[in-house]
Amino acid sequence: MTTSTTDAALAAAFAAGDRRAGDALFERHAVELRAFLGARCRDVELTAELLQEVAWRLVAAARRLDPRRNVRAYLFRTAANVWRDHVRRELVRHRVARRFPQGDAPTAPPADHRLLERDLQAAVRRAIASLPAAQREVVELRHREGLTFRHIADRLGRPLGTVLTQMRAALARIGTALESYR
Amino acid sequence: MTHPHDDTLLLVAYRELPEGEAAAVEAHLAACDSCHARFAQIERARVATDWALAPRARRAGRWAAVALVVAAAVAGLLLAPRGAWRAPADGWSRLTRLSPSGYVAGGAAVITIDSLLTRLEQERDYAHQ
Numbered sequence: 215m216t217t218s219t220t221d222a223a224l225a226a227a228f229a230a231g232d233r234r235a236g237d238a239l240f241e242r243h244a245v246e247l248r249a250f251l252g253a254r255c256r257d258v259e260l261t262a263e264l265l266q267e268v269a270w271r272l273v274a275a276a277r278r279l280d281p282r283r284n285v286r287a288y289l290f291r292t293a294a295n296v297w298r299d300h301v302r303r304e305l306v307r308h309r310v311a312r313r314f315p316q317g318d319a320p321t322a323p324p325a326d327h328r329l330l331e332r333d334l335q336a337a338v339r340r341a342i343a344s345l346p347a348a349q350r351e352v353v354e355l356r357h358r359e360g361l362t363f364r365h366i367a368d369r370l371g372r373p374l375g376t377v378l379t380q381m382r383a384a385l386a387r388i389g390t391a392l393e394s395y396r
Numbered sequence: 397m398t399h400p401h402d403d404t405l406l407l408v409a410y411r412e413l414p415e416g417e418a419a420a421v422e423a424h425l426a427a428c429d430s431c432h433a434r435f436a437q438i439e440r441a442r443v444a445t446d447w448a449l450a451p452r453a454r455r456a457g458r459w460a461a462v463a464l465v466v467a468a469a470v471a472g473l474l475l476a477p478r479g480a481w482r483a484p485a486d487g488w489s490r491l492t493r494l495s496p497s498g499y500v501a502g503g504a505a506v507i508t509i510d511s512l513l514t515r516l517e518q519e520r521d522y523a524h525q
Contacts, residue, residue, distance in 0.1 A: 249423065253421075254439065342445065381406060382406055382438070385441035
């Protein structure tokens with residue numbers, strides 16, 4: 215039995231209510247998922263927390279799991295989403311910490327968090343709007359259209375290396391705009 | 397492993413590197429401070445950009461949902477009996493006087509919207525498979 219068919223069988227059993235199948239499914243990919251998250255946060259405890267979140271989301275999605283799909287890819291996509299959400303929270307948390315330097319940041323009202331989130335989004339959008347057209351084009355195609363860099367290169371008729379360089383330059387400028395949020 | 401090029405880090409961040417290569421780079425990132433610092437910068441900006449720019453599919457889905465709600469409301473109004481539009485004498489609002497067929501049409505539309513949003517969410521989850 216191949217890995218994918220085993221994944222599919224486990225996913226089908228899990229979707230049908232077999233929690234042991236869910237445990238087994240998660241266990242099969244836990245080492246790789248840990249490496250994936252560990253490379254990004256480099257913190258053993260945080261990695262464990264994020265991995266737990268991936269497991270929780272898998273449980274929450276059990277009934278919606280489609281065994282015909284690539285379950286492994288689904289798990290990694292979930293891990294990427296968990297990581298993305300963590301980074302997003304961190305960006306806002308740092309901003310809150312700057313605004314409430316006395317150490318009462320964690321108790322800042324949710325309304326302030328939402329305000330800061332919108333503030334952060336607006337700052338990023340301004341940074342994107344101020345990018346040179348060639349860079350902004352690449353950013354839009356990657357983030358709005360979801361094209362891969364290879365497809366972007368084909369669509370724009372630019373070498374892949376050029377597209378990657380333009381994307382890196384764009385992210386560097388956006389990163390500079392985020393400096394006040396660190 | 398030698399220190400990966402910035403383009404490679406970018407491809408790892410966007411999960412566009414083949415599995416085996418990505419795993420090797422990730423193992424390196426877990427051990428190399430300087431490469432991880434470069435990677436963290438890319439990641440922070442990538443996530444912020446992802447957050448600030450909603451994909452068009454999601455936006456289109458939301459507009460489709462709004463259109464369905466409007467369609468359901470219009471269906472409810474068209475299917476309501478004319479008498480329902482007389483001034484409410486008994487204190488009930490006009491909405492409570494919509495016909496059952498209008499109510500059913502609205503309910504079906506809400507179910508359609510719910511399934512549409514669920515499908516969009518699933519498509520988003522599976523987008524990179």
